[in-house]
Amino acid sequence: MVAKSAGGTIDPQINYAPLYWSYYGGIYDGLVTFRKAGGVDSLVIVPDLAEAMPGVENAGKTYVFKLRKGIKFSNGKDLTTDDVVASFQRIFKVSSPTSGTWYKDIVGAKACLAKPAECTLEGGVVADKSNWTITINLTAPDGEFLDKLSMPHASILPAETVARDVGIDPIPGTGPYAFESYDPNKALIWARNPHFKEWSAEAQPDGYVDRFELDFGLTADAQVNAIINDQADVMFDQPPASRLAELGTKFPNQVHLDPQLAFWYLPLNVNLAPFDNLKARQALAHAIDLKAVINFFGGRNLATPTCQILPPGMQGYKSFCLHTKDPGSKWTAPDLEKAKQLVDESGTKGQAITILTEDGEISRNIGSYLQSLLNQIGYNANIKSISGNIHYGYIQNTNNKVQISVTQWYADYPAASDFLNVLLGCGSFREGSDSSPNISGFCDKDLQARMDKALAVGITDQAAAGELWAAIDQDMMQQVPLIPLFNPKQVTFVSKRMGNFQFSKATNTWAYTLGWVQ
Amino acid sequence: MLAALLQRVAQMLFVMFGISVLVFLIFFATPGSDPAARIAGKNAAPETLIAVRHDFGLDRPLPVQYAVMMKKLFVTQDLVSFVNRGLKVVPAIVEAAPVTLSLVFGAALFWVIGGLAVGILAAAYRDGIVDRVLMILSLTGVAIPVFWLGEMTNLVSQNRLHDTLLFSWVPALGYVPLWVDPVGWFKALLLPWLTLSLGFIGIYGRVLRANIVETYQEDFIRTARAKGISETRVLLRHALRMSLVPFVTMFGLDFGALVGGGALVTEVIFGLNGVGKLTYDSLQSLDLPVIMASVMYASFFVVLANAVVDMTYAVLDPRTRSH
Numbered sequence: 001m002v003a004k005s006a007g008g009t010i011d012p013q014i015n016y017a018p019l020y021w022s023y024y025g026g027i028y029d030g031l032v033t034f035r036k037a038g039g040v041d042s043l044v045i046v047p048d049l050a051e052a053m054p055g056v057e058n059a060g061k062t063y064v065f066k067l068r069k070g071i072k073f074s075n076g077k078d079l080t081t082d083d084v085v086a087s088f089q090r091i092f093k094v095s096s097p098t099s100g101t102w103y104k105d106i107v108g109a110k111a112c113l114a115k116p117a118e119c120t121l122e123g124g125v126v127a128d129k130s131n132w133t134i135t136i137n138l139t140a141p142d143g144e145f146l147d148k149l150s151m152p153h154a155s156i157l158p159a160e161t162v163a164r165d166v167g168i169d170p171i172p173g174t175g176p177y178a179f180e181s182y183d184p185n186k187a188l189i190w191a192r193n194p195h196f197k198e199w200s201a202e203a204q205p206d207g208y209v210d211r212f213e214l215d216f217g218l219t220a221d222a223q224v225n226a227i228i229n230d231q232a233d234v235m236f237d238q239p240p241a242s243r244l245a246e247l248g249t250k251f252p253n254q255v256h257l258d259p260q261l262a263f264w265y266l267p268l269n270v271n272l273a274p275f276d277n278l279k280a281r282q283a284l285a286h287a288i289d290l291k292a293v294i295n296f297f298g299g300r301n302l303a304t305p306t307c308q309i310l311p312p313g314m315q316g317y318k319s320f321c322l323h324t325k326d327p328g329s330k331w332t333a334p335d336l337e338k339a340k341q342l343v344d345e346s347g348t349k350g351q352a353i354t355i356l357t358e359d360g361e362i363s364r365n366i367g368s369y370l371q372s373l374l375n376q377i378g379y380n381a382n383i384k385s386i387s388g389n390i391h392y393g394y395i396q397n398t399n400n401k402v403q404i405s406v407t408q409w410y411a412d413y414p415a416a417s418d419f420l421n422v423l424l425g426c427g428s429f430r431e432g433s434d435s436s437p438n439i440s441g442f443c444d445k446d447l448q449a450r451m452d453k454a455l456a457v458g459i460t461d462q463a464a465a466g467e468l469w470a471a472i473d474q475d476m477m478q479q480v481p482l483i484p485l486f487n488p489k490q491v492t493f494v495s496k497r498m499g500n501f502q503f504s505k506a507t508n509t510w511a512y513t514l515g516w517v518q
Numbered sequence: 519m520l521a522a523l524l525q526r527v528a529q530m531l532f533v534m535f536g537i538s539v540l541v542f543l544i545f546f547a548t549p550g551s552d553p554a555a556r557i558a559g560k561n562a563a564p565e566t567l568i569a570v571r572h573d574f575g576l577d578r579p580l581p582v583q584y585a586v587m588m589k590k591l592f593v594t595q596d597l598v599s600f601v602n603r604g605l606k607v608v609p610a611i612v613e614a615a616p617v618t619l620s621l622v623f624g625a626a627l628f629w630v631i632g633g634l635a636v637g638i639l640a641a642a643y644r645d646g647i648v649d650r651v652l653m654i655l656s657l658t659g660v661a662i663p664v665f666w667l668g669e670m671t672n673l674v675s676q677n678r679l680h681d682t683l684l685f686s687w688v689p690a691l692g693y694v695p696l697w698v699d700p701v702g703w704f705k706a707l708l709l710p711w712l713t714l715s716l717g718f719i720g721i722y723g724r725v726l727r728a729n730i731v732e733t734y735q736e737d738f739i740r741t742a743r744a745k746g747i748s749e750t751r752v753l754l755r756h757a758l759r760m761s762l763v764p765f766v767t768m769f770g771l772d773f774g775a776l777v778g779g780g781a782l783v784t785e786v787i788f789g790l791n792g793v794g795k796l797t798y799d800s801l802q803s804l805d806l807p808v809i810m811a812s813v814m815y816a817s818f819f820v821v822l823a824n825a826v827v828d829m830t831y832a833v834l835d836p837r838t839r840s841h
Contacts, residue, residue: 005799009603016559100563113565167604184602185791217789222691225676231690390551434555435562
């Protein structure tokens with residue numbers, strides 16, 4: 001397997017990069033996990049190191065897991081409840097990126113966030129050694145707690161793992177594979193875990209391949225060549241746009257196109273003119289030609305236009321489009337007349353707008369298109385592009401006074417709140433911080449209350465929560481705090497000897513332990 | 519001699535200090551580059567940012583941070599990357615250096631031999647057809663950007679003609695250590711060597727030709743000819759030797775810069791994980807510790823190469839020895 005460059009630390013409780021998240025699934029386990037399968041089957045959470053799905057008690061605040069017996073780490077050590085307790089403490093001790101956002105509701109987490117080194121989570125994660133049970137107590141019900149437990153940050157590691165970022169030194173895991181060596185300037189290698197015995201084909205099937213080598217340092221173009229020449233089996237990066245036609249015609253059986261739980265969008269700063277005016281926001285939403293925009297990304301095969309925040313396949317997804325020529329379930333065409341009229345009504349005509357894009361080709365092209373469009377409907381627009389490395393932090397920080405930008409969001413786990421609450425919730429708007437994913441600075445008390453309710457309902461009734469999220473999605477778009485553009489697809493190019501390629505929707509990556517090579 | 523050496527070392531330290539302060543300040547003055555937010559990951563809570571800031575010493579005053587970073591880089595050598603946390607920067611550079619050295623030494627061999635051949639032949643047959651053809655070819659070599667040439671080489675050898683007899687020997691992109699497989703090492707590096715050296719052969723050939731032609735006007739050449747020495751001997755023993763001074767100056771600067779990471783584009787295109795590639799990756803992710811270390815490494819080689827060049831002058835040109 002080949003990738004452009006290494007993806008950082010291999011500590012599963014710290015790493016937050018898609019590259020290694022793709023591979024942790026076959027190496028580490030949590031109490032629960034997303035089913036190792038392709039398509040919608042992967043969206044189901046199944047028991048992993050726990051024998052069964054947990055009993056939820058105390059109005060959604062207490063989860064009781066019974067640990068499986070006989071599971072060993074790759075260093076031969078038996079898995080016990082101690083390892084589970086220590087792993088949860090470690091999330092805070094190493095200041096895991098999501099410790100303060102995902103796991104903050106565990107009893108004792110507050111103290112752990114304040115003083116990570118002394119974290120005990122007393123009363124939060126309680127082990128009953130004799131009964132092999134783990135009880136997790138929350139301060140408030142969390143409808144997505146199981147999703148969060150299924151993520152790599154909640155991997156169960158040996159209790160004696162050091163309480164700091166291990167960097168390049170592999171930590172033993174419980175999956176069918178174990179890391180063998182890692183050099184960020186060369187390769188990451190992993191092979192079979194000699195102590196692994198399959199306990200659940202759904203959660204952790206035994207793999208087919210004996211050894212994996214992920215080499216770093218090839219450009220996307222070179223990765224394509226390496227696969228064509230049978231020098232590699234899978235490339236991690238997306239093939240460059242210039243090679244897509246060649247791949248599509250010469251190697252159609254080796255190209256996989258999979259819709260992702262993600263969208264490209266334009267965050268509009270609702271606290272700065274002109275987008276502090278609802279009509280100005282609506283005007284732009286009406287004016288955009290989404291068909292033109294997806295062409296910048298590679299056309300209809302690679303992206304689907306969207307008018308809403310939730311992507312297809314997500315809980316609560318109901319297709320709708322408010323800002324188009326004939327509003328209905330789908331985007332039809334732009335409505336420039338209406339846009340111009342809304343700009344007139346808003347009284348913002350002639351105002352200056354600066355669009356901030358990344359320096360990548362797609363973003364820049366979308367930015368240039370927006371510039372001409374904004375000028376056309378009555379604004380005075382210009383465009384600035386900055387390095388893709390600092391763009392995302394820059395547009396989040398309110399001190400930089402960004403009015404409109406082009407960016408994208410990929411779900412961490414398949415829950416509606418990972419889009420609606422993270423991108424537009426009051427809690428994720430932090431003024432003056434580079435970590436403020438609510439880039440629009442949007443905070444609507446009523447909608448926030450409804451999101452909180454949907455989260456609470458989700459604990460007991462996912463279907464009812466889905467209905468609530470669908471309505472929130474619509475009402476959010478009435479206010480246009482951001483303009484959705486399209487849902488992208490992942491293009492994976494594999495060698496001709498690869499078989500059983502399955503793309504997990506839940507983790508936005510291929511379920512690699514299911515694949516085999518001839 | 520010792521004084522000159524000490525002066526060189528002092529110069530190097532001064533250059534390195536200046537560069538380190540500049541790089542450090544540029545990093546912290548860039549909006550949106552707050553390392554804490556980048557290290558912590560997307561949507562990190564404010565508490566997490568504080569913890570990470572403290573962990574990495576980012577909450578301390580800038581001069582202290584600078585001093586700590588320099589101490590970790592030079593004294594304790596345990597400076598770790600912000601991105602590939604746990605990756606120690608100094609060993610990473612030490613490990614990447616053989617790749618860069620292999621690439622640059624090989625390319626240097628090609629371009630010195632090539633440059634000499636082109637320059638001498640063109641000067642020997644100056645204003646004739648050989649001279650013209652060589653000069654046109656050289657100019658073409660200089661004009662072709664290395665990134666284009668590299669991509670084209672890959673396109674032909676890895677893609678279009680890979681399955682033909684001509685290029686079926688070309689291995690997958692990447693580096694093979696010399697002591698693991700010498701033949702593999704040679705195969706993996708041959709095309710990168712040629713790619714990197716082509717432009718240099720052009721420049722060096724043209725410069726050398728111009729210098730030889732100029733030297734022919736000098737009195738000592740006239741004297742040599744008057745003594746009845748053969749034309750070939752005049753060219754090789756007298757004119758060439760003097761014309762090598764600018765050649766060596768250029769070579770020192772170019773070679774130092776390339777060993778210092780200047781072969782970045784070639785390394786990236788051919789998947790060679792050398793210092794240039796390391797620098798490229800660290801710039802892509804604004805990984806300050808690695809950027810700092812690779813810049814220090816680069817400046818060290820540039821200053822070192824200059825010192826060597828100065829010493830070579832004395833060997834080549836007897837007139838500089840008295841200075």
